[in-house]
Amino acid sequence: MRLSRFFLPILKENPKEAEIVSHRLMLRAGMIRQEAAGIYAWLPLGFRVLKKIEQIVREEQDRSGALELLMPTLQLADLWRESGRYDAYGPEMLRIADRHKRELLYGPTNEEMITEIFRAYVKSYKNLPLNLYHIQWKFRDEQRPRFGVMRGREFLMKDAYSFDLNEAAARVAYNKMFVAYLRTFARMGLKAIPMRAETGPIGGDLSHEFIVLAETGESGVFINRDVLDLPVPGEDVDYNSDLTPIIKQWTSVYAATEDVHDAARFEQEVPADKRVNTRGIEVGQIFYFGTKYSEPMKAMVAGPDGVDVPIHGGSYGVGVSRLLGAIIEACHDDAGIKWPEAVAPFRVAILNLKQGDAAVDGACEKLYAELTAKGVDVLYDDTDQRAGAKFAAADLIGIPWQIMIGPKGLADGKIELKRRADGSRENLSPADVVARLVG
Numbered sequence: 001m002r003l004s005r006f007f008l009p010i011l012k013e014n015p016k017e018a019e020i021v022s023h024r025l026m027l028r029a030g031m032i033r034q035e036a037a038g039i040y041a042w043l044p045l046g047f048r049v050l051k052k053i054e055q056i057v058r059e060e061q062d063r064s065g066a067l068e069l070l071m072p073t074l075q076l077a078d079l080w081r082e083s084g085r086y087d088a089y090g091p092e093m094l095r096i097a098d099r100h101k102r103e104l105l106y107g108p109t110n111e112e113m114i115t116e117i118f119r120a121y122v123k124s125y126k127n128l129p130l131n132l133y134h135i136q137w138k139f140r141d142e143q144r145p146r147f148g149v150m151r152g153r154e155f156l157m158k159d160a161y162s163f164d165l166n167e168a169a170a171r172v173a174y175n176k177m178f179v180a181y182l183r184t185f186a187r188m189g190l191k192a193i194p195m196r197a198e199t200g201p202i203g204g205d206l207s208h209e210f211i212v213l214a215e216t217g218e219s220g221v222f223i224n225r226d227v228l229d230l231p232v233p234g235e236d237v238d239y240n241s242d243l244t245p246i247i248k249q250w251t252s253v254y255a256a257t258e259d260v261h262d263a264a265r266f267e268q269e270v271p272a273d274k275r276v277n278t279r280g281i282e283v284g285q286i287f288y289f290g291t292k293y294s295e296p297m298k299a300m301v302a303g304p305d306g307v308d309v310p311i312h313g314g315s316y317g318v319g320v321s322r323l324l325g326a327i328i329e330a331c332h333d334d335a336g337i338k339w340p341e342a343v344a345p346f347r348v349a350i351l352n353l354k355q356g357d358a359a360v361d362g363a364c365e366k367l368y369a370e371l372t373a374k375g376v377d378v379l380y381d382d383t384d385q386r387a388g389a390k391f392a393a394a395d396l397i398g399i400p401w402q403i404m405i406g407p408k409g410l411a412d413g414k415i416e417l418k419r420r421a422d423g424s425r426e427n428l429s430p431a432d433v434v435a436r437l438v439g
């Protein structure tokens, strides 16, 4: 992509409304634009990152055996009356009427709708286990939308729903999601720690929140420092094997949100030098809620003995749009964002330090064509900004690899390769740069 053809409205000034660094940087880097409180348009740079994050979430859900579908954003109020949540959900739910005065709502979550789909088709335990997920916009009329995409009113969520014959089978489904979440967040360069948590309006009595430690986070947390060093299961993890050893390893080290924190246990179990009380960002939450929806909504299957029983369910959410904020909170410096490569909007930036100089233009064009042909996502800064402004922009938007091409270096056959993560620089020949980025 040529920057001269791209839409990247970078802000010079720090936006006053942004209280935390991720919100500030997303606005300054031209990633999002607020259209109403807690409602954002995704500009091209932000949208590219959102899609990358979404794709990692999708790949790890698929790997675990969950199946993707897509449910609508609008739902019938009557469906929510079946579960009893229509009135219980309160003012956070956006209620709408259509031209026939039929009551609708913009979905804040989808337990009811997926249960309706399930009960229409699945009648036998033989069709279980089943885990269905979608990645869809949600609306919650939050009292205090703030921190940009971190607490929005409209936000993108991955929500999965599992269906099983009994509690033991449902716990197997829960464990699969637990492992899939460990992998998902690690692939994005995040340390997200599963913590025992409250269940709130989703219900049930077993739940974990996945939390990224950050001073700016909204959740208070208590952990044993050792949890930060636990190994994340690899790509070869077998989802059909017994996952309980992994779950045990992760849940036997103390980690809890302040809502369920047990001070006595914390002090008894965790040596003083390993106790950490800090804050964090909840990037996902998983729930086992048994028959909370299947009983009132009559989602029944025939068991092996032919008797109909309500299924045991769980639901599993990832805050896809929130993750952009969480990753920036974890990966930035004074100059801007430091995207982990897996989610970067572009992997490489080429900075032409003397636009209009025939030799420099030629070298930039050649490298741009070569890298692009090899499948590397390149942003080529071919604008006539001065070099200093180009350095600042590339650092601000956080491109992991920056290639600086100017007349001086080129005279010696060298260009400069900078790594955004640690600022390290090397002078290399163009061929070596290509080998480094493609090899």
Ligand code: 5CA
Residues within 6 Å of the ligand: 108, 109, 110, 111, 140, 142, 149, 150, 151, 152, 153, 155, 157, 158, 159, 160, 202, 282, 283, 284, 285, 286, 315, 316, 317, 318, 319, 320, 321, 322
């Ligand atoms: N139905 C369940 C699981 S599918 C559910 O709705 N869970 S949730 O309420 O915990 O939401 C799932 C994830 O969405 C949260 O972990 C959080 O990362 C994200 N999320 C929740 N509210 C917001 C919000 N207002 N803005 C951005 N992300 C949010």
